[in-house]
Amino acid sequence: MSIPSRIIWAAMLWVLLRPACGFAAGIDTEHIYGFMIGSDVGDPGEREFQTTSTGRFSKQAGAYQALGQELELEFVPIKNLRIEIETTLAAYDIQSVPGLVDRTQAGWQGAALDLRYQFLDRETALFGLTLDFESHGNRIDETTASRVQNFGNELTVVLERDLIPRLAVATFNLGYQPEWTHFAGLPTAEQESTLTAAFGVMAQVRPDFLLGGEARYFRQYGGIGLNELAGEAFFVGPTAYFQLSDRARLTATWSFQAWGRPAGTSATLDLVNFERQQARVVFGLNF
Structure with a gap:
């Protein structure tokens, strides 16, 4: 069993064995999802350190493993506004994958700035509404691990509503991500964009343990x-959130590509533009 798996199982066992209490508090959705984002942004004055470990595995042939480690600082300077600064380390093991150069390497990938503003709070409105804007720059390509000059933005609209007050919540993300990439040694830059629609549901099994899932297209x-x-792809998988203490939390999620298709083919999976499996573990600490 891998170290991340041991951490997840230990956290789940610890949460389930703790004495239960009532569901007096509502669900704070700021960090309960792995790949998606919730509409909550935190309270003014909050500060958090967060690490996000992401693994992407398997292409159409050969061996493909891409691991990313994000280190993030989050601040809520005023009501409804959250600011996040992050830097990312990446490691790759690519062997005999069609269209990719064999590489085994690790290094600093890039940095990003994320701004999130909550326009509507689902506690006082019909639904929660939040707008998230992220801007990032990378020196290592996310898919090929090639040396690049990459710049991109991601705009995400978040809609959210309680299914059962204090017990279950449903979240919808709609995103648009344009990117500009110049590969070292090539005379021209490439441009691409991605549209994302994601739906997630999380239920509070215990006051400090939520369980649910995420579906992303x-x-x-x-x-x-x-x-x-x-190309296009549909990912689905379970998500678990653990409140480890008053200050510490852990989110774990895994997704597999249930359906996909590269453009112009009749394939049932798109393993050219996307991976077969994706996993993420997020640990956060208030300070």
Whole structure:
């Protein structure tokens, strides 16, 4: 059993064995999802340190493993506004994958700035509404591990509503991500864009343990204006959230590609533009 798996199982056992109490508090959705985001942004004055470990595995042939480690600082300077600064380390093991150069390497990948503003709070409105804008720059390509100059933005609209007050919540994410990438040694830059629609549901099994799942659909295009469809994929999988203490939390999620198709083919999975499996573990600490 891997070290992340041991941590997840130990956290789950610890949570389940703790004495239960009533569901007096509502669900704070800021960190309960792995790949998605909730509409809550935290209270003014909150500060958090967070580590996000992401693994992406398996392509159409050969061996493909990509691991990312994000280190993040989050601040809530005023009501409804959250600011996040992050830096990312990445490691790759690529062997005999069609269209990719064999690589085994690790290094600093890039940095990002994330701004999140909550327009509507589902506690006082019909639904929660939050807008998230992230801007990032990378020196290592996320898929090929090649040396690049990459710049991209991601705009996400979050809609959220309680299914059962204090017990279950449903969240919808709609995202658009344009990217500009210049590969070292090539005369021109490439442009691409991705549309994302995601739906998640989390239920409070105990006051400090939530369980649910995330379903995500991607459409990837050549060009930043959604010019030409390159491929599409649908991922689905379970998510668990553990409140370890008053200050510490852990989120664990795993997704597999249930359906996909590269443009112009009849394949049932898109393993050219996407991976077969994705996993994420997020640990956060208030300070």
